[in-house]
Amino acid sequence: MSRRLALPIAIIASFLTIIAFLQLTKTPSLRLPIANSSATTELSQILREQNLAISSPLTLTGTTATAFISGLTVFFSLDKDINTQVRTLQLVLGRTKIEARAPKEIDLRYNKVVIRY
Numbered sequence: 001m002s003r004r005l006a007l008p009i010a011i012i013a014s015f016l017t018i019i020a021f022l023q024l025t026k027t028p029s030l031r032l033p034i035a036n037s038s039a040t041t042e043l044s045q046i047l048r049e050q051n052l053a054i055s056s057p058l059t060l061t062g063t064t065a066t067a068f069i070s071g072l073t074v075f076f077s078l079d080k081d082i083n084t085q086v087r088t089l090q091l092v093l094g095r096t097k098i099e100a101r102a103p104k105e106i107d108l109r110y111n112k113v114v115i116r117y
Helices: 002-024 036-049 082-099
Strands: 059-061 064-069 072-077 105-107 114-116
Touching: 002 082, 036 064, 036 082, 072 082, 082 105
Parallel strands: 072 105
Antiparallel strands: 059 064, 064 072, 105 114
16 A cells, blocks of 8 residues: 555655745746736747647636647646746656656646646
């Protein structure tokens, strides 16, 4: 039983460390929401700048923007700092490559990242 819990606990601890690091290294950045059409434009631009290719146009539902990146669905909160969410996404994608697990969804809307495999 303890072996089955060791990996999920290690993953959660890693993500908490990453989030704490991002909070400490926070720099002034773009803050959304703006007008809905410009919010998707700004998010698309930030994703392109970070070499994250969007495979279809962003969809906007309330304060949630949904992006499809390399067969992966990513949910962003427009109420939170977009740059921090994009950096978190990059760290999560790097971590999933190391673990050789391909997630289907990454949800960045909450305080803790939610990954669905």
